[in-house]
Amino acid sequence: VFINGLDNKTEENIMTAGEYDFLKEIIYREYGIIIKGDKRLTMHTKLSHRLDILGMKSYGEYCDFVRSQPSKEELLNLISHITNNETFFLREKGQLGAFSEILKDIKRKRQRNNQNTLRIVSAGCSTGEELYNLNIILMESGLFAWGWDVSLTGIDVDRNAVRKAEAATYSRNSLRLLNGDEKFIKKYFLAGNEKYKLKQPYKNNVKFVHGNIFGPEGLGGISDVDVIFCRNVLIYMDDGSIDRVAVNLHASLADEGYLFLGASESLIQKTELFVPEYRDGIVVYRKNGKAGF
Numbered sequence: 130v131f132i133n134g135l136d137n138k139t140e141e142n143i144m145t146a147g148e149y150d151f152l153k154e155i156i157y158r159e160y161g162i163i164i165k166g167d168k169r170l171t172m173h174t175k176l177s178h179r180l181d182i183l184g185m186k187s188y189g190e191y192c193d194f195v196r197s198q199p200s201k202e203e204l205l206n207l208i209s210h211i212t213n214n215e216t217f218f219l220r221e222k223g224q225l226g227a228f229s230e231i232l233k234d235i236k237r238k239r240q241r242n243n244q245n246t247l248r249i250v251s252a253g254c255s256t257g258e259e260l261y262n263l264n265i266i267l268m269e270s271g272l273f274a275w276g277w278d279v280s281l282t283g284i285d286v287d288r289n290a291v292r293k294a295e296a297a298t299y300s301r302n303s304l305r306l307l308n309g310d311e312k313f314i315k316k317y318f319l320a321g322n323e324k325y326k327l328k329q330p331y332k333n334n335v336k337f338v339h340g341n342i343f344g345p346e347g348l349g350g351i352s353d354v355d356v357i358f359c360r361n362v363l364i365y366m367d368d369g370s371i372d373r374v375a376v377n378l379h380a381s382l383a384d385e386g387y388l389f390l391g392a393s394e395s396l397i398q399k400t401e402l403f404v405p406e407y408r409d410g411i412v413v414y415r416k417n418g419k420a421g422f
């Protein structure tokens with residue numbers, strides 16, 4: 130099936146059902162992301178640029194290329210074109226308020242156990258806004274300023290997003306919920322050429338890694354995590370994939386560690402691994418240390 134030069138693009142003349150199923154299934158098997166129904170046009174919109182780069186004229190050719198790579202290298206490019214990276218500062222403000230409150234509890238617990246670590250993870254961090262926002266809140270709290278070993282880690286399956294997260298340079302779109310709060314912008318960003326670069330102190334202790342939270346490597350061996358934000362990632366998964374991700378998140382969390390999901394995601398009555406807790410109307414999940422493997 131040839132895709133270039135067609136004025137009247139329909140599902141059938143862009144990609145065969147077999148090619149579409151192959152791509153859909155590999156994305157599901159490797160990353161847990163489910164694409165429902167016939168979304169050939171959407172998939173084409175997302176992948177056509179990749180085919181242009183490779184100089185390929187058909188999805189048949191592209192599928193053969195994906196199949197032919199035992200190292201799965203092309204899968205990383207494929208997934209990077211498929212995922213939705215939408216994110217911005219101050220997303221779901223109520224949860225950020227709950228996070229700020231929880232920090233006090235974590236400090237007390239760590240001190241009680243004579244520990245001085247604080248570990249925060251953004252799983253499905255996209256371009257980093259979420260994790261940097263958490264670091265700003267953490268630093269503003271002043272709770273872990275002296276003598277604490279603090280680390281914040283962002284993990285994403287999209288290598289391009291991880292690179293952008295490391296650069297920490299944003300457009301106004303990422304700051305849209307600030308509603309032009311110039312005081313906030315001036316405090317945390319260096320502005321120039323319509324770009325906003327996060328100031329260095331808010332990047333300290335923050336790192337980003339490329340990883341697949343659905344895979345057997347889970348969160349890449351990171352453990353004893355106090356808080357995981359995994360927001361707006363599970364919406365793209367079915368119950369089977371969510372179960373696998375839940376096991377990985379559970380394995381990386383400290384006992385009674387906290388998990389935040391997106392507003393439209395829920396683990397209630399889906400797993401024994403987490404217990405929901407309600408804080409001012411916000412659902413926060415606690416690791417159930419008695420459940421698991």
Ligand SMILES: C[S@@+](CC[C@H](N)C(=O)[O-])C[C@H]1O[C@@H](n2cnc3c(N)ncnc32)[C@H](O)[C@@H]1O
Pocket residue numbers: 160161162212213214215216217220252253254255256259284285286287290340341342343344359360361362391
């Ligand atoms: C919509 S963004 C959410 C970003 C941020 N958590 C937020 O809520 O603003 C979803 C991100 O999850 C990432 N993602 C999807 N499946 C993943 C997986 N299996 N492992 C790691 N990251 C994944 C995508 O690449 C994308 O950047």
